[in-house]
Amino acid sequence: xxxxxxxxxxxxxxxxxxxDCNVCGExxxxxxxxxxxxxxxxxxHQKCDWxxxxxxxxxxxxxxxxxxxxxxxxxxxxxxxxxxxxxxxxVIGPSGTTGPVCLGCHNNLxxxxxxxxxxxxxxxxxxxxxxxxxxxxxxxxxxxxxxEKVRITQFICPHPTxxxxxxxxxxxxxxxxxxxxxxxxxxxxxxxxxxxxxxxxEDRFAVAKLLKRFYKLExxxxxxxxxxxxxxxxxxxxxxxxxxxxxxxxxxxxxxEHNCIPNCSKxxxxxxxxxxxxxxxxxxxxxxxISYTDPVWNTPSRLKHLRLSKYFSCSCQRCSxxxxxxxxFSGISCSAPNCKGVVLPETFLEECDNWKCSSCLKPVPSxxxxxxxxxxxxxMGKVNKSSIMSHINFIEKFKSKVPQNFCHxxxxxxxLAQIIGQTSEKGLRAVDKNNLDLKEQLCRELLDLSGxxxxxxxxxxxxLHFELHAAIAEKTRRAxxxxxxxxxxxxxxxxxSKAQLEKVISYLKYEPETLPEGKIYKQAMSNLKELNxxxxxxxxxxx
Numbered sequence: 001x002x003x004x005x006x007x008x009x010x011x012x013x014x015x016x017x018x019x020d021c022n023v024c025g026e027x028x029x030x031x032x033x034x035x036x037x038x039x040x041x042x043x044x045h046q047k048c049d050w051x052x053x054x055x056x057x058x059x060x061x062x063x064x065x066x067x068x069x070x071x072x073x074x075x076x077x078x079x080x081x082x083x084x085x086x087x088x089x090x091v092i093g094p095s096g097t098t099g100p101v102c103l104g105c106h107n108n109l110x111x112x113x114x115x116x117x118x119x120x121x122x123x124x125x126x127x128x129x130x131x132x133x134x135x136x137x138x139x140x141x142x143x144x145x146x147x148e149k150v151r152i153t154q155f156i157c158p159h160p161t162x163x164x165x166x167x168x169x170x171x172x173x174x175x176x177x178x179x180x181x182x183x184x185x186x187x188x189x190x191x192x193x194x195x196x197x198x199x200x201x202e203d204r205f206a207v208a209k210l211l212k213r214f215y216k217l218e219x220x221x222x223x224x225x226x227x228x229x230x231x232x233x234x235x236x237x238x239x240x241x242x243x244x245x246x247x248x249x250x251x252x253x254x255x256x257e258h259n260c261i262p263n264c265s266k267x268x269x270x271x272x273x274x275x276x277x278x279x280x281x282x283x284x285x286x287x288x289x290i291s292y293t294d295p296v297w298n299t300p301s302r303l304k305h306l307r308l309s310k311y312f313s314c315s316c317q318r319c320s321x322x323x324x325x326x327x328x329f330s331g332i333s334c335s336a337p338n339c340k341g342v343v344l345p346e347t348f349l350e351e352c353d354n355w356k357c358s359s360c361l362k363p364v365p366s367x368x369x370x371x372x373x374x375x376x377x378x379x380m381g382k383v384n385k386s387s388i389m390s391h392i393n394f395i396e397k398f399k400s401k402v403p404q405n406f407c408h409x410x411x412x413x414x415x416l417a418q419i420i421g422q423t424s425e426k427g428l429r430a431v432d433k434n435n436l437d438l439k440e441q442l443c444r445e446l447l448d449l450s451g452x453x454x455x456x457x458x459x460x461x462x463x464l465h466f467e468l469h470a471a472i473a474e475k476t477r478r479a480x481x482x483x484x485x486x487x488x489x490x491x492x493x494x495x496x497s498k499a500q501l502e503k504v505i506s507y508l509k510y511e512p513e514t515l516p517e518g519k520i521y522k523q524a525m526s527n528l529k530e531l532n533x534x535x536x537x538x539x540x541x542x543x
Contacts, residue, residue: 023049032057037083059084060288062255069188070255071287078282081506084264085276089239089248090180091173092134092272093166096206096229098244099157103138103165104129106242111155121149137172138165138215145216163206164214166236166247167228171211171220174228183251189230193311203229234310239268241514250274258310259289260302260318265456266290270512277510279456295454296414298330298407299348315349318453322348323358325452328403329410332372336360342403343369372401373408380408383415388423388435391416405449414460417442417467421474428474436471443468459517462507466520469500469527487538494535501528 019039021028028039032046038053040046059082061075078084094101100109102125103117114123117130120142124130142150152161174181194200208225211217217225235254236247253274256264263282267275282288292310293302299319306314318324322344323331331342334357341359345352345366354363376398384390391412402409420439424430431439447464454460476493479485485493501524508521 021045022053065287068257070186071257072252072255074282074284074286074288076284078278078288080278080280082278083275084278084288085252086269086273087250087252087276088271088273090184090251091166091169092239092246092248093169094162095238095244095247096163096166097158098162099159100152100155100162101242101244101246102126102129103135104132106134106244106246108243109155116149119143120146121151123152134169137169141168141172141215141217146214147216160206161210161214164210166232167207167225168211168215168217170228170232170249171217171225175219184228184231187231187251187254188234189227190234190311191227191230194230194233197308199233200226200230237266237274239272241268241270241272241512248272248274253290257287257289258292258306258312258314258316260291260293260295260299260314260316261453262289262291262456264288264290265458267458267510268512269510270514275510279458291456295457296407296411296460299324300330301407303348313349319348322346327405327449327452329405329407329453331406332364332369332402333400334358334360334362334364336362376402376406376408380412383412385415386419386423388416388420391419392438404445410446410449413442413446414464417446418463421467421470428470431474436474440468440471440475443471458507459511459515462504462511462517463520465500465503465507466524469497469504469524472497472500473527491535491538494531494538498528498531498535501531 019028019031020026021041022038023045024041026041028041030041030046031037031039032053037056037059038049040049056076059074059076059078060072063071063073065071092106094103094106100114100123101107102109102114103122104124104126107125109123109125114125115127115130116122117124117135117139119130120139122135122138122142124135129135142148150161152159170184174184191200194203203226204222207229208222211220211225212222232247232249236249237253238245239248253266253276256276263278263280263286264276265279267277269275276288276290278288293305295302297305299322303314303319306312323342328342328344330348331344334341334343336357339357339360339362341357343355343357343362343364345355353366355366355369356363379394379398383394394412395409395416398406398409417439420435421428421431428436428439443464447461447468450457450461450464472493476485476490476497479493480490504524505521505528508517508524511518511521513519513522
């Protein structure tokens with residue numbers, strides 16, 4: 001490939017992270033830490049290229065919108081899969097409703113295996129976590145303000161004392177660095193809204209009064225502490241890198257607005273940072289957005305979650321379309337004889353007492369719809385998570401009551417597509433033909449649906465492409481063993497399997513190895529290498 005200035009970075013070459021220097025085109029191992037879109041072979045080349053690179057370094061800018069306030073806007077064309085932001089958390093800590101966790105790594109603690117911190121008494125999982133920067137705020141203030149060690153004797157969940165840790169850590173950061181305090185004060189807290197639903201007063205008693213009594217925190221008023229709780233509730237992200245997951249606050253990431261069909265995807269790094277990348281081309285002037293809720297939930301559930309936790313009503317394209325782009329993700333099947341229509345409301349953005357069939361136009365009371373939805377939800381709760389037949393029986397039982405893409409059916413299908421091949425040590429080799437065909441069919445159906453509803457869910461997409469690759473590879477292996485496939489057909493199947501692996505790698509390349517998706521990424525890299533070697537070997541034999 002001929003080198004030109006500001007060319008797009010290539011994928012890492014096999015054998016290590018190596019790109020082309022943006023100045024000389026020679027191999028380079030270091031990228032611009034701000035945008036990660038260009039690389040350099042030396043610090044000198046990075047310095048001499050700064051004048052040229054500076055205008056393009058960040059792909060976005062922060063603007064003030066009359067309706068939503070501060071937001072992130074593209075200042076140039078952002079290409080699909082381009083990295084938009086990589087940010088370290090300002091603060092991390094346990095959620096407000098957790099049992100005792102290690103305040104270094106945030107993993108669960110058991111009374112028989114924890115070690116009290118020598119300085120403050122908070123229980124930790126190891127001596128290493130005693131020196132974790134995460135633990136510094138509550139440790140130092142316990143020594144300086146409380147002046148006596150903390151004693152945790154009850155290992156119950158939720159444990160009330162842990163509700164104060166993350167707010168304390170953010171207060172500590174603000175106190176230590178006033179400029180950080182200014183940035184945090186610019187974040188939304190929705191204190192007025194939180195007064196109306198009781199959360200404001202809950203935080204007064206569960207956090208503010210506790211900090212003042214337990215930590216003798218006199219330099220902050222109760223109102224200041226409660227506001228910090230609001231900032232964390234509205235802007236915090238749940239990070240799945242510990243068990244249970246913990247909360248992180250990112251200053252820049254907090255300015256990405258919400259959309260149920262977002263144009264950006266969110267992942268987390270091994271060390272708890274956040275990675276935001278574009279999942280589609282984003283034109284200059286367009287707002288960048290991520291999802292604040294679970295896109296695998298139906299519209300009523302997403303709207304309710306956003307209203308209760310973020311205090312706004314979403315009216316994005318997906319929420320505004322009752323059919324959710326023709327998928328009927330939130331509808332139920334019409335019960336009229338010989339009618340194959342779907343029952344949906346006119347809109348989800350307002351209360352609708354009556355829903356209507358899309359085919360026969362029969363009105364259906366919302367109470368009837370709710371009854372069907374509860375039946376399906378109850379049935380889903382009884383599915384044996386490790387049993388293939390339990391999943392299949394659930395789908396068969398309710399497929400006449402709800403459309404094939406109904407939200408709860410999709411959740412069960414997502415699990416089923418993965419567990420086919422995981423219930424035996426022999427893997428897919430032990431799976432009969434019908435279930436192997438079912439696995440492939442489910443993956444293709446779910447990928448088609450994901451393209452409409454979950455385009456930013458890189459973990460879901462990566463896993464589905466991996467499972468599809470596995471099904472194709474196993475069917476090809478069986479065809480080779482039975483000699484029912486010719487060389488050309490075999491090559492085509494291998495190329496299809498390779499294409500699926502390349503998609504897996506693209507979707508999961510930012511997932512940390514501590515997560516299942518990170519392990520799948522590593523396996524996909526290994527499988528791709530083996531597949532490439534096999535394909536080369538076949539071509540050599542043919543020639």
